[in-house]
Amino acid sequence: MRWLKVALVGLLLMGLLPTDARAISSEHIPIEIIIDAGHGGIDGGTSYQGILEKDINLQIAKLLYKELLIKGYQVLLNRTGDYALSDENKWLRSPSRHIRDLAQRRHLAKEIHPQMLVSLHVNWSNSKSSRGPLVLYQKNNQSYILADIIQHHLDQLYKTKGEPLPGKTYYLLKQSICPSVIVEMGYLSNSRDRHFLVNEKKQKQIARSIQEAISEYMLIMNQIQDQETWDVIEEPRKKHK
Structure with a gap:
């Protein structure tokens, strides 16, 4: 399967090309970030006069992939071409292609154990005045923090004032x-x-904004972990004073 393997770091940094995860076993490189390029193949997503969401998602996902690689992150892009991930799902017996597709994306994260998954999509509204980015998050603090930072960076780019929302x-x-x-x-x-x-x-500006947000999030999480580690070290010392 495409997602079972990832490319060698050296080759990635030299070529800066998204991998379809077939180069080497993922056990050799711990993946920090999965970029989920929404839709693909038979599933075009939303559209406008021949412009397909699936193509936009992939184009920006590849740019974000390069941005993150340059920053030194270990990244996996779960779709590098125009195909549906439901085609890769041979394990779930469901008549729904859509469910098989989503389950495969979730299964990838379960197997890889990344620090985060960022799923890229394009929105649509019957109201032509609706505009701006929108970031949806899980019911946990880390997801909300990540969503809030990405929302802020994209709002600065779009000159909008949005708020992340729970994607229940x-x-x-x-x-x-x-x-x-x-x-x-x-x-x-x-x-x-x-x-x-x-x-x-x-x-490219969208990809750069998301990369900067991810980098900011990673810095915050590292600082929190460092503080927690320091607290664990300091607590026994306090007891012996």
């Missing part, structure tokens, strides 16, 4: 065991957002 009904958020967020990168139904989503320069 979303399968991936309910089922994923690692901190996960769904990033709706803008509304394809809105002309201003559409310019961000399809313009190559703007796509």
Whole structure:
């Protein structure tokens, strides 16, 4: 399966090309971040005059992948081409292709045990005035912190004022065991957002903003862990004073 393997770090850094996870066994490289490129294959997602969400998701996912690699993170992109992950799911007996697709994305995170999963999507509204990014989070503190930071960085780029929302009904958020967020990168139904989503320069800016948010989150989490470790070390010392 594509997702069972990841590319050698050296080759990734040299080529900076997304891996479809077939180069080496994932046991050799601990993956920190999974980028979930939403939809794919028969599932185009939302659309506007021939513009398909699945293509935008993949384009920005690849850019984000490169951004994170440059920063030194170990990253896995779960889709590197136009195919549906439901095709990879041979283990779940469900008549629903959509459920098999989502289950495969969740299964990947379960097998890899990353520090986070970031799922990229594009929004749609019947109201053409609806615009701006929206980040959905799980019912846990880490997911909310990650969502809030990504929301802030994307709002700065889009010049909007949004708030992350709980994604209570979303399968991936309910089922994923690692901190996960769904990033709706803008509304394809809105002309201003559409310019961000399809313009190559703007796509790079979106990827850069998400990378900066992830880096900020990782820094915060490392600081929290360092403080917790220090507290564990300090507590016995206090008892012996």
